Amino acid sequence: MSQELHLTAxxxxxxxxxxxxxxxxxxxxxxxRTRIKEWILEGMVQIDGEVINVPREKVYTHQAVEVNAFLEDEVVFKAQNIELDIIFEDEHILVINKPAGLVVHPGAGNPDGTVLNALLYRYPEIAEVPRAGIVHRLDKDTTGLMVIAKTIPAQTHLVTSLQAREITREYDAIAMGIFTAGGRVEAPIGRDKVNRVKMAVATVGGKHAVTHYRVAEKYRAHTRLRLRLETGRTHQIRVHMAHLGHVLAGDPVYGGRPRPPKGAAEELTTTLRAFKRQALHATMLRLEHPITGELMEWHAPVPEDMAKLAAVLRADAIFYEQ
Known part of the structure; x- marks a missing residue:
């Protein structure tokens, strides 16, 4: 449960x-103080009418402070010994390659067994960082790269960089249907009015969302895409591709049911039916290190299930070209 909170001083x-x-x-x-830091980082605090999202900002006598937040019941999350695939780590940040099926943050239906619980076990001191250092999220069944802050200064800088669109995130995906060329989708996203589990393009009340995409490989009835996020809304790529009429293969929420092309071999039909998640992988992450300022870039190859799906689709396309 949550309630609106308005504080002034x-x-x-x-x-x-x-x-x-x-x-x-x-x-x-x-x-x-942990809750207050979260409010600051999320842009819910103003000083003399200006939003300040830096916890270490100094204050001075007679400044007017205003907080407009949602008061959530505080929950103490438990540490759990869950393996993490760590791609990079130093004293300030770590980058992980998240597998399918691993939820990032506890929530309804997933009270534990998440990335956050794993972080608390491996780095007990990260409990002092809001959201245990989680800066951005991936859906449960989306795989790939995530950056996590190990300290409050690192998180503050990364959140600011994300809001300023200075962090580059690229995804590999397999969508249904044939794209003739790449492009750009600019369509606001909000909660679906009928099915609250889903998000949807919402011209009224939706949040600004932009996705860039290009064609990486064409198959007979599917297309492999490389996508870059300009914004980071919930289910953004999945919603934008569905909006274009090209649902991601295997997507259980947005209707990516298996649709083998005409005359498909049994292996392709079986592979499509066995693929039970959205074919989406965060394959590249580029950012300036929040403390050193060094430009850093990481890549994660697509997981085995997506690689197999692409290989079978490719073999099918080659067979019918002959």
């Missing part, structure tokens, strides 16, 4: 020179 001499998160903890002692 004026910085006093007692908080002069404090970090913003410490000042708010002093001004609003009913709320934990």
């Amino acid at each position: 004026e910085v006093t001499e007692q908080q002069l020179g404090f970090r913003l998160d410490k000042a708010l903890a002093s001004l609003f002692p009913d709320y934990s």
